[in-house]
Structure formats: structure tokens, C-alpha cells
Amino acid sequence: MDTFLQQLINGLTLGSVYALVALGYTMVYGIIGLINFAHGEVVMIGAMVSLSVIMALLGAHAPLPSVVIILAGLLVAITVCMAIAYAMEKIAYRPLRKAPRLAPLITAIGMSIILQNLALIVWGRNYLTFPTLIQPTPYNVLGASMTDLQMLIVVLAGLLMAGLVFVVQRTRLGMAMRATAQNPQVAGLMGIDINVVISAAFVIGAALAAVAGLMVMTYYGIAHYYMGFLLGLKAFTAAVLGGIGNLAGAMLGGVLLGIIEALGAGYIGDVSNICGFPFLSDSLQQQCAASEGQVSMFGSNYQDVFAFFVLILVLIFRPSGLLGERVSERA
Amino acid sequence: MSHLTLLIAEDVSKRFGGVQALADVSFTINHGEIYGLIGPNGAGKTSLFNVLTGIYAPDGGTFNFDGEPLERVKPNEVAERGIARTFQNIRLFQNLSALENVMIGRHVRTRAGVFGAILRDKGTLAEEAAIEKRSYELLEYVGVAKRANDLAKHLAYGDQRRLEIARALATEPKLLALDEPAAGMNATETQALKRLLEDIRRDGITILLIEHDMKLVMSVCDRVLVLDYGKKIAEGTAATVQNDPKVIAAYLGGEVTLNLKGA
Amino acid sequence: MTAHGRGKSVPPKVWAGVVLVALALALLPFVAALAGQAWVRILNFAMIYIMLALGLNIVVGFAGLLDLGYIAFYAVGAYMYALLASPHFGIHLPFWVILPLGAGLACIFGILLGAPTLKLRGDYLAIVTLGFGEIIRIFLNNLNTPVNVTNGPQGVNLIDPFHVAGFSFARAQSILGVPFSGPQKYYYVLLLLTIGVIVINIRLQNSRLGRAWEAIREDEVAAKAMGINTRNVKLLAFAMGASFGGIAGGIFSATQEFVSPESFGLFESIIVLAMVVLGGMGNIPGVILGAILLTLLPEVLRSTMEPLQNALFGRVLLDAETVRLLVFGIALVAIMLYRPAGLWPSAVRKRELEVPKVVAE
Ligand SMILES: Nc1ncnc2c1ncn2[C@@H]1O[C@H](COP(=O)(O)OP(=O)(O)OP(=O)(O)O)[C@@H](O)[C@H]1O
Ligand SMILES: [Mg+2]
Numbered sequence: 001m002d003t004f005l006q007q008l009i010n011g012l013t014l015g016s017v018y019a020l021v022a023l024g025y026t027m028v029y030g031i032i033g034l035i036n037f038a039h040g041e042v043v044m045i046g047a048m049v050s051l052s053v054i055m056a057l058l059g060a061h062a063p064l065p066s067v068v069i070i071l072a073g074l075l076v077a078i079t080v081c082m083a084i085a086y087a088m089e090k091i092a093y094r095p096l097r098k099a100p101r102l103a104p105l106i107t108a109i110g111m112s113i114i115l116q117n118l119a120l121i122v123w124g125r126n127y128l129t130f131p132t133l134i135q136p137t138p139y140n141v142l143g144a145s146m147t148d149l150q151m152l153i154v155v156l157a158g159l160l161m162a163g164l165v166f167v168v169q170r171t172r173l174g175m176a177m178r179a180t181a182q183n184p185q186v187a188g189l190m191g192i193d194i195n196v197v198i199s200a201a202f203v204i205g206a207a208l209a210a211v212a213g214l215m216v217m218t219y220y221g222i223a224h225y226y227m228g229f230l231l232g233l234k235a236f237t238a239a240v241l242g243g244i245g246n247l248a249g250a251m252l253g254g255v256l257l258g259i260i261e262a263l264g265a266g267y268i269g270d271v272s273n274i275c276g277f278p279f280l281s282d283s284l285q286q287q288c289a290a291s292e293g294q295v296s297m298f299g300s301n302y303q304d305v306f307a308f309f310v311l312i313l314v315l316i317f318r319p320s321g322l323l324g325e326r327v328s329e330r331a
Numbered sequence: 332m333s334h335l336t337l338l339i340a341e342d343v344s345k346r347f348g349g350v351q352a353l354a355d356v357s358f359t360i361n362h363g364e365i366y367g368l369i370g371p372n373g374a375g376k377t378s379l380f381n382v383l384t385g386i387y388a389p390d391g392g393t394f395n396f397d398g399e400p401l402e403r404v405k406p407n408e409v410a411e412r413g414i415a416r417t418f419q420n421i422r423l424f425q426n427l428s429a430l431e432n433v434m435i436g437r438h439v440r441t442r443a444g445v446f447g448a449i450l451r452d453k454g455t456l457a458e459e460a461a462i463e464k465r466s467y468e469l470l471e472y473v474g475v476a477k478r479a480n481d482l483a484k485h486l487a488y489g490d491q492r493r494l495e496i497a498r499a500l501a502t503e504p505k506l507l508a509l510d511e512p513a514a515g516m517n518a519t520e521t522q523a524l525k526r527l528l529e530d531i532r533r534d535g536i537t538i539l540l541i542e543h544d545m546k547l548v549m550s551v552c553d554r555v556l557v558l559d560y561g562k563k564i565a566e567g568t569a570a571t572v573q574n575d576p577k578v579i580a581a582y583l584g585g586e587v588t589l590n591l592k593g594a
Numbered sequence: 595m596t597a598h599g600r601g602k603s604v605p606p607k608v609w610a611g612v613v614l615v616a617l618a619l620a621l622l623p624f625v626a627a628l629a630g631q632a633w634v635r636i637l638n639f640a641m642i643y644i645m646l647a648l649g650l651n652i653v654v655g656f657a658g659l660l661d662l663g664y665i666a667f668y669a670v671g672a673y674m675y676a677l678l679a680s681p682h683f684g685i686h687l688p689f690w691v692i693l694p695l696g697a698g699l700a701c702i703f704g705i706l707l708g709a710p711t712l713k714l715r716g717d718y719l720a721i722v723t724l725g726f727g728e729i730i731r732i733f734l735n736n737l738n739t740p741v742n743v744t745n746g747p748q749g750v751n752l753i754d755p756f757h758v759a760g761f762s763f764a765r766a767q768s769i770l771g772v773p774f775s776g777p778q779k780y781y782y783v784l785l786l787l788t789i790g791v792i793v794i795n796i797r798l799q800n801s802r803l804g805r806a807w808e809a810i811r812e813d814e815v816a817a818k819a820m821g822i823n824t825r826n827v828k829l830l831a832f833a834m835g836a837s838f839g840g841i842a843g844g845i846f847s848a849t850q851e852f853v854s855p856e857s858f859g860l861f862e863s864i865i866v867l868a869m870v871v872l873g874g875m876g877n878i879p880g881v882i883l884g885a886i887l888l889t890l891l892p893e894v895l896r897s898t899m900e901p902l903q904n905a906l907f908g909r910v911l912l913d914a915e916t917v918r919l920l921v922f923g924i925a926l927v928a929i930m931l932y933r934p935a936g937l938w939p940s941a942v943r944k945r946e947l948e949v950p951k952v953v954a955e
Contacts, residue, residue, distance in 0.1 A: 034717075035717045035720070035721065091927075092927050092931070095931055096930065096931070099930075099934065100658075101716055101717065102654075102658060102660055102716065102875075103930045103934055104930075105660055105716075105717055105720060106660075106867070106871055106926055106930050107926060107927045107930045107931065109662070109864060109867070109926060110922075110923045110924065110925070110926030110927035110930070111923070111927060112923070113861075113864060113919055113920070113922060113923030113926070114920060114923035114924060114927070116919075116923075117916050117917075117919045117920040117923060118920070120916050121912060121916055121920075229860065230728075233721070233724065233725065233728070236721060237721075237725075240718070240721075274740065281741075284740060284741070287740055295740045296740070297740065298736075299736070299739075301732075301735075301736050302732065302736060304728070304732060305729055305732055305733075307725075308725035308726070308728060308729050309729075311721065311722060311725055312710070312711070312722055312725065312726075315710075315711060315714055315718055315722060316710040316711070319714055319718070
């Protein structure tokens with residue numbers, strides 16, 4: 001039972017991060033119908049920039065408390081990510097708004113490669129370790145353990161999402177965003193500056209991505225120029241799972257995907273244990289004997305596969321996602 | 332059903348969110364006639380085409396085409412059964428030549444597959460030659476043969492509309508459904524179109540025609556169906572429909588008056 | 595009917611051109627060898643990439659379906675060959691048995707992946723194929739326990755080179771007094787296969803099926819309304835593209851005599867996509883040009899940039915590999931922005947027709 005609860009807690013933590021990133025995908029997709037492939041790289045840049053700032057401050061022996069150092073890193077990262085997202089939209093996507101669908105998709109892939117390799121040039125090929133500024137303290141939650149860092153991630157992600165919902169539902173900008181998502185032409189006629197709205201979607205998504213980047217880095221303790229690819233793919237899966245274009249869906253999808261992954265990783269070893277099977281070859285029987293009857297076909301190194309299977313299953317059986325509406329193409 | 336009827340629509344309905352695009356529309360089209368479909372903007376004419384050709388599933392109602400029900404069929408199956416259409420907002424294959432556009436229309440009546448394509452056996456080569464010949468004839472038929480090797484997107488507007496008709500004819504339809512073919516054409520072009528429609532009819536193809544150009548509708552259609560807010564409000568010969576008070580009211584209520592264009 | 599110019603005699607000028615090109619292609623490996631055998635290997639790689647890019651071109655260029663996991667099919671073909679012709683399982687089947695098997699298996703994978711996903715919108719397809727590529731890589735990396743199928747990250751070694759009845763293509767050998775190196779012998783095998791793939795591609799493009807693909811790319815709704823069964827036709831594109839990937843993979847295995855999961859990452863997919871996009875999506879000569887340019891690029895970068903940096907800064911700041919990918923990324927963006935039809939856009943396929951009998955009124 002406590003593996004279950006433990007994996008649930010781990011899944012919730014990771015899922016909150018996915019949700020933050022998924023929001024970026026879903027906002028952009030909801031408004032201009034583009035899958036911003038490069039969004040995952042923005043997360044990576046967020047992690048890398050905050051790490052660099054934090055290391056610089058630590059290296060300068062600035063007499064600052066850890067929290068301030070981390071916040072400083074975060075603020076710089078948010079600014080850089082917002083600037084990158086703004087520039088990216090303006091340079092690579094805006095000129096192609098009326099082009100065939102394939103075109104912006106290809107530039108998005110191009111942007112992703114560019115950002116990744118720039119990061120490779122700036123930060124190198126090696127894994128970077130995040131300094132232990134905060135020592136996570138585990139707390140006992142119903143027999144499982146949850147660290148204060150995990151709690152912080154979940155709570156902070158929750159607050160940010162609430163903030164985003166407020167912006168979208170209650171502010172003028174949010175109203176303009178919703179109007180543009182409904183129908184850009186009409187929104188344009190109503191005096192809404194569509195370019196501003198679209199830039200805003202990119203920039204807000206990038207800010208959330210920067211936070212998410214710092215979160216994963218502190219959680220795993222490492223950062224790497226390649227980290228954005230998989231994270232981005234999973235977050236996109238989360239957005240599709242919830243119903244792409246739908247904010248609540250992105251949050252739900254993120255948390256669900258995190259939990260599915262964690263539970264999957266926790267149980268796949270047991271589920272695919274082959275020692276109970278008849279007709280095992282001699283070598284497998286030996287392996288079973290040597291490992292107390294625990295030889296799995298698939299181990300937790302298959303964790304990353306779950307997200308893709310979820311994605312494929314959702315797209316086959318419910319392409320509109322859990323909370324999305326069915327959209328039909330006009331003839 | 333008499334041997335005269337080609338298409339029977341019964342109580343066809345379609346709803347888009349809050350809009351009832353079609354409400355229990357029933358009508359029949361006879362072999363060899365030109366059947367007009369008119370109504371103010373947003374009346375549901377194009378929606379009827381989309382439901383008929385399988386692009387959308389109707390919420391209710393049935394079609395019977397050429398003696399067989401047309402239910403839950405995909406658009407390509409509809410084309411195979413013998414209904415070809417054009418689109419209100421021209422949907423040609425823009426980056427292919429005019430000739431290739433028509434050749435694609437021959438797809439549904441030809442067979443060659445992967446192996447034929449790769450091996451280029453005699454049968455495939457003969458089929459390919461026949462496709463090209465027939466397509467070229469159709470271009471001549473609609474009058475855009477001179478532009479055969481030009482990209483569809485480089486054709487003049489009127490030529491594009493005629494090319495769309497040629498492409499549809501290439502599928503050897505029994506029923507040709509045209510969505511506003513005269514839109515954007517000048518008076519001479521419309522005259523030529525009228526002659527083309529009459530030629531097509533003479534060659535034994537039944538036509539379902541959506542058109543806002545009342546002069547064209549009145550001069551070429553045998554019978555006319557009038558839709559308003561998704562409902563059938565009148566049906567009959569051009570002359571009777573024209574004088575129907577409900578029709579006049581529907582048009583006056585909208586922005587288009589009956590004899591606005593071409594009169 | 596003069597439609598395809600059949601029956602007309604080919605002018606001598608054209609014959610002369612064909613003979614010259616054939617001669618040039620035949621001598622190329624010896625010219626390249628003057629600069630070193632490494633360049634012959636690069637030529638061979640270029641041909642493998644041409645086959646890959648042409649396969650992807652069917653999917654992306656003709657049918658307009660963005661497949662980002664294309665390299666997975668290459669991997670399937672490569673591992674098929676590696677496992678059936680190496681000491682790993684002790685199986686040593688001849689290449690002409692394995693290549694079709696690899697193509698067939700890749701084709702089946704293509705159908706399995708395409709069948710459920712091809713009705714989705716194009717951008718979803720892109721992501722699903724991306725995921726599929728990753729799944730295949732993860733499996734290749736991890737299918738070494740508890741039963742060792744793929745040998746995991748170490749990859750499969752000592753793969754059999756091509757050989758026909760004792761004639762091995764890998765060994766250096768003197769034929770009729772002319773000394774041939776292994777890569778030079780492979781060159782001719784690859785050249786034949788590449789020409790075969792090119793011919794098949796040209797024939798596919800100018801066929802009923804090829805037109806159906808292009809129709810779907812241009813306007814799917816209109817294609818359906820014209821009676822094209824878009825699902826089946828897309829699936830065919832996917833399956834054909836996958837088979838070409840499988841064949842290229844098998845050849846890769848045989849020429850390298852070693853495969854590992856590392857060769858089949860996302861970047862490899864992106865590189866092939868860049869070749870298609872750079873040259874000109876849907877245009878066969880363009881795609882060939884794209885494949886050649888992008889195969890040569892890293893070599894050129896390696897032989898110019900690193901010495902240049904050494905001279906300027908005394909050390910290598912940017913390695914060629916990183917710059918290569920950066921250039922690919924920039925190329926993808928720039929081409930889409932400024933030259934969406936690629937470096938060599940396709941011309942309208944002119945057809946010779948009878949002189950119009952009736953002039954339109
Ligand atoms: N795919 C769709 N989604 C939502 N609403 C739709 C869709 N297609 C049509 N409608 C709505 O259905 C109604 C009927 O539209 P339709 O296009 O059939 O009218 P129409 O008679 O062809 O008009 P027009 O003369 O302007 O072409 C309109 O209110 C339209 O907005
Ligand atoms: Mg209409």
C-alpha cells in the first residue's frame with residue numbers, strides 16, 4: 001500500500017511540473033493552433049539560466065540567504081525565457097501564420113534544434129549538478145514520505161495555475177485571449193490586437209516554463225542541455241490527455257500523466273515478472289533462482305515509454321482529450 | 332420510388348451548436364433535371380451539400396440515391412456512388428497543374444496500384460494514357476484546355492470554377508452538385524457557364540445547383556428548392572417559387588433581394 | 595497519343611549526356627579516393643541518406659504527412675540485418691534474404707503505427723511519430739535483459755558484410771588488375787540500389803497513386819470528395835516510406851558492420867527531414883541534392899572549422915558536430931521563412947499534349 005501512496009506523491013510532484021509546461025503548449029495551441037515544439041527547450045533554458053545565476057552568486061560568496069539566491073536565479077530565468085519566447089514567435093512563427101500547416105511545424109522543430117545546440121555550446125555536454133541549497137526534509141504522510149521540496153513544488157504550481165486562470169478569466173488580456181481563441185478574424189474586427197494576444201500567450205507560457213525548469217532541476221538535482229526534449233514531449237502528452245486548448249485540461253492531464261508514470265514505474269517490474277511463467281529457458285530459470293523469483297521483462301528503465309503509450313491511446317480513443325470538445329473542420 | 336427519381340432526401344436535419352443549419356428538409360431530384368437550391372446567406376445550402384456528400388453526418392433523416400440508401404457513407408464512397416461536387420470557396424489542388432487536377436478526378440474510376448506504378452506494365456500505361464486523354468477532353472469541354480499545364484492557383488477565378496467542374500465531371504457522376512459556380516463571374520462568363528450547364532445536362536448528368544445569381548437560376552433550373560433558416564419554405568418551378576410570398580419575405584428579410592444580381 | 599514522348603527517338607545529345615553521367619558516376623569512387631578512402635565512405639553514406647530522404651519524401655513531400663520518427667524504420671531495418679547476419683544469434687542469412695525481410699518488417703511497423711493515427715490531424719501525427727521513434731530507441735537500449743535480444747547500448751558487432759557466393763564486398767581486392775578497396779566495391783552496390791530507389795520514386799510520383807498523395811497534401815477534404823480513400827492512400831505512403839527506411843537500414847548495418855541505438859536518435863530523424871526540406875519537399879532532384887549537401891556539410895565543417903579555430907584561438911571552441919546541428923536548425927527555419935519550396939523547387943510537370951482541337955470560346 002505504501003508503494004502506491006509513495007508513487008502517488010512522486011507522481012503528483014512531477015505531474016505538477018508537467019502541468020505547468022503543458023499550459024504553455026495548450027495556450028499557444030488554443031490560440032493559433034500550433035504545436036510549439038520548442039517549448040520544452042524553453043524549460044531547459046529556464047533551468048540552465050537559473051543554475052548559472054545561482055552558481056555565480058554562490059561563487060561570488062554573496063552574503064545572501066539561499067531563498068534570495070534561488071529567487072534571483074528564477075527571476076533572471078523568467079526574463080530570459082520570456083524574451084526568447086517573444087523573439088521566437090516573432091521571427092519564426094508570425095510570418096508563417098497563413099502558410100500551410102506543415103511550415104510552422106517545421107520551423108518549430110528548427111527552433112528547438114537551435115535552442116538545444118546553443119545551450120550545448122553555452123553549457124556544455126555534461127550533466128550539471130544543482131548545489132544543495134535546500135536540504136529536502138522528508139515528512140511522514142500516511143506512511144509514505146513527502147519532502148518539503150515536493151510540497152513546495154505542488155503548492156507553487158497550484159498557485160501559479162490559479163493565477164493563470166485568474167488572468168484568463170478575469171482580466172482584459174484574458175478576455176482578448178479567449179476571444180482570439182474563438183475566432184481570430186472576429187476578434188481582430190472587435191479591435192483586439194491579435195499580435196499582442198499571441199505574444200502574450202507565448203510569453204506567459206515561457207514564464208511558467210522557466211519556473212518548471214527550476215523545479216525539475218531542484219527535484220532531480222541535475223540539469224542537462226537535452227532535458228527539455230523529453231519533458232516537453234511529456235508535457236505535450238499531458239496537454240493532449242486533458243484536451244489541448246483547454247487550461248483545466250492541461251492541469252488535469254499533467255497531474256494524471258505524472259501519476260500514471262509514477263505508478264507505472266512502480267509496478268511494471270512486478271507486472272512483467274516472468275518467473276511465474278511455464279516453459280522458461282534454463283538461463284531464465286537460473287536468473288529467477290538467483291534473484292528470488294524476481295526477473296522482469298520490463299524494468300523501470302521503460303518509464304519514459306508510458307507517456308507515449310498514453311499519448312497514442314488517447315489520440316486513438318479520445319483525440320479531443322478528457323475535457324476537450326470535438327472540433328470539426330469546416331468544409 | 333419511380334424510375335424517374337435519382338435522389339430522395341427525407342427529413343434531413345443538421346445542427347451546429349446552437350444553429351439549426353437544416354431542419355427536416357425533404358425533396359426529390361429527378362433524372363436529368365437541373366435542380367436549383369436557393370436561399371439567403373446562412374440558409375443551410377452548403378450544409379445540405381456537406382451532409383449529402385458525407386463530410387458531415389446528418390443528425391436525422393435519410394438520403395436515397397439511385398435506388399439505394401446513402402447512409403453512413405464516407406465522402407469518397409459518395410463520390411464512388413456517383414455524386415461529385417464543387418466547393419463554394421474553390422478547393423482545387425493549388426500546386427498541381429490544371430490537367431493533374433482533372434486527372435485526380437479520374438482516380439475513383441481507375442485501378443492502378445503500387446505495383447502497377449512501379450512496374451509500369453502495359454495495362455497501367457494504357458490506363459495512364461486513357462486518364463490523360465479523358466482529362467484533357469474534359470478541360471476542353473469546360474474551356475480551360477489552353478491552361479492545362481498551368482498551376483491551378485495561377486488560373487483566373489472563372490477558370491478555376493470551371494476547372495473544379497471538370498474535376499468533378501472526371502469522376503463520372505450521376506449527380507453533379509455545384510456550390511455557387513457563378514460566384515465572382517462576370518456576365519459573359521456566367522453566360523458561358525449557363526451553356527456549360529445545359530451541355531452537361533444534355534450529356535445525361537443531373538445537376539444540383541446552389542446559386543445566388545437569380546437570373547441564372549431562373550433561366551436554367553427546372554425546379555427550385557428554397558431554404559430559409561434550415562427549413563424548406565418553397566419548392567416548385569422557377570416561376571412559381573419566384574412569386575411565392577414566403578420566398579419574397581425571406582429574401583426581403585435578408586439583405587439580398589430577388590433580382591439583385593444580373594437582372 | 596504522344597503523351598509520354600514514347601515512340602519518339604531519343605536525340606543523340608541526350609544519349610551523350612547519359613553516357614557522360616554514367617561515366618562520371620563510375621569513376622567517382624576513384625576520384626574521391628585520391629582525397630582518401632574516407633571520402634569514398636562519405637560518398638556511400640550520401641547514397642544511404644539519399645535513399646532515406648527519398649523514403650521520407652514520399653511521406654512528407656508527396657503526401658504532406660510530417661513523420662518525425664522516420665528513423666525508427668531505419669532502425670528496424672538495421673537491427674533486422676544485424677540480428678540475422680551476425681554472431682549475436684549465430685544466424686548468417688544472405689543479404690538478399692534479409693533486405694526484403696527488413697523492408698517488410700519496417701512496412702508492417704509503418705502500418706501498425708499509421709493505421710490508428712493517420713486519421714488524426716497532421717500535427718498530432720508529428721508528435722505520435724516522434725514518440726514512436728523514442729519508443730523504438732528505448733526498446734533497443736533495454737531489450738538486453740532478461741533475454742538478450744538487442745545487446746542493449748553496446749549494440750551488435752561483427753555484422754556480416756555483403757557477400758555473394760564467396761565474393762565479399764568488404765575486402766580490398768584486385769579485379770582485372772584494377773585495385774578496388776572495400777568501400778569502392780560497396781559504392782557500386784549502393785549506386786545500383788540508389789538508382790533503383792530513385793526510379794521507383796519517380797514512377798510512384800507520376801502515377802495514379804502519386805497524384806492521390808499530392809491531392810491529399812494539397813487539400814484533404816477535396817481529395818476525399820473526389821473519391822480518394824484518404825486513409826488507405828496515406829497508409830500506403832507511410833508503408834512505402836517505411837520500407838525504404840528499412841532497406842536503407844539494412845544496408846547501413848552491412849556497410850558499418852556494427853549498429854547501436856545511438857545511431858537512431860531523434861536527431862537522425864531531424865537530419866533526414868532537413869534534407870527533404872532543404873532540397874525541396876516533393877521534388878525528387880531537390881531531395882537528392884539536399885541529401886548530398888547535408889551529408890557533405892559536416893565533413894566540410896570538420897575539415898575547415900576545426901583547423902580554423904585552432905589557428906585563431908589555439909583550440910577548438912565549437913566542435914563540428916554541434917555546429918552541424920545548429921546549421922540544420924537554422925536551415926529548417928530559414929528555408930521555411932524564405933524559400934518554402936526548397937533550394938530546388940519542383941517545376942510544373944509539363945505534359946506534351948495533342949494540339950487543342952477546340953479553342954475555348
Ligand atoms: N462547420 C460548421 N460549424 C458551425 N456552424 C456551421 C458550420 N457549417 C455551417 N454552419 C452554420 O450553419 C448555418 C448554415 O450555413 P451554410 O454554410 O449551410 O449556409 P449557406 O446557405 O450555404 O450560406 P451562403 O449563401 O452564405 O453560402 C450558418 O449559420 C453557418 O454559420
Ligand atoms: Mg454556402
